[in-house]
Amino acid sequence: MEQHIYLAAGCFWGAEHFFKQMDGVLSTEVGFANGHTDNPTYQQVYTDTTGYAETVHICFDPLRISLLFLLQMYFKAIDPTSLNQQGEDRGTRYRTGIYYTNPDDLPFIRHAMALEAARHSKPLQVEVEPLAVFYRAEDYHQNYLDVNPDGYCHLPVALFDYAREARDLETLQKAEKYRLVLNQLRALLEGETDPTACMANAAALLHDTFRFWWTGFYRVVEGELLLGPFQGPVACMHIAFGKGVCGSAWKEARTLLVPDVEQFPGHIACSAASRSEIVVPLRRGTDIVAVLDIDSQHLAHFDHADRHFLEEVAALLP
Secondary structure: OOEEEEEEEOOHHHHHHHHHOOOOEEEEEEEEEOOOOOOOOHHHHOOOOOOOEEEEEEEEOOOOOOHHHHHHHHHHOOOOOOOOEEOOEEOHHHOEEEEEOOHHHHHHHHHHHHHHHOOOOOOOOEEEEEOOOEEEOOHHHOOHHHHOOOOOOOOOHHHHHHHHHOOOHHHHHHHHHHHHHHHHHHHHHOOOOOHHHHHHHHHHHHHHHHOOOEEEEEEEEOOEEEEEEEEOOOOOOEEEOOOHHHHHHHHHOOOEEEOOHHHOOOOOOOOOOOOEEEEEEEEEOOEEEEEEEEEEOOOOOOOHHHHHHHHHHHHHOO
16 A cells, blocks of 8 residues: 655755655655746756756555654654745755645645644744646666765764654554554454344444444445444434535545545534544445445544555445
8 A cells, every 4th residue: 555745845855765665655756846937957947947846756655654653754844834944955946835736635745734734833934735646757866875975965864863763653653553443343253144243332432442433334324324223322313415524435436534624615514523534435336335434533533544454344334
């Protein structure tokens, strides 16, 4: 499993070396993002007339390192309040930016930006935009500090050591818990064909293991979602097709990750205590027969690791 993000953090030589130290980062490459010319060279980008930013393309494993953790590490490697300058490097090519390819990542990026903004008295100068275009830089720029260990870098060596030792323990521990849950659930469901009974034990197991705010199922019954087995406080009994997060996941036939439920259009507030949510459709053949709905009292509680494992949970249910 892999995800991709493109981060501009000043001179890409040091930035790439920083990111590639992290556990969970699978690969990196440096290049030029979001400019307005075709096939730019480094010499052209250096003139600051092409609109490109020196950028690192990062491929990472979300079961080992979350996007939120990666962005928190990113902020340690930049001055996010500095416009078009990092260290002694000046120019628009050295601006900071977060460029995404998956729109589902945007709410998590905004959450990370809000957390970082709260730490500063000055506004952040970090662009957040969809990736419009990315050109790989010339070969001699790739892994520059590995090839040239005494080469120029605006980042301190201690930062590389810090990145090398950093571990997203929350994600690693969560993944391990999910693997244990999957093993337990397979044992519990062996030989059982009643969907409601299976949902009941799945909800209880997930809720007891992770202490979620609300864990349960809505079943598709006569053209609407009807409350099924759950753990937690009382909940909405009926949800219409396309309404709220549950109805939208049913309509769109895909898992929905919502870092902040208040920002979701048409959110159904069964409880003011719910802050973030994940909804996973359950399929029987090509039909969606139910959704697994989990709520948390914390913002941005669920991520791509949760989606991966909860989709495995859903696939086990009859």
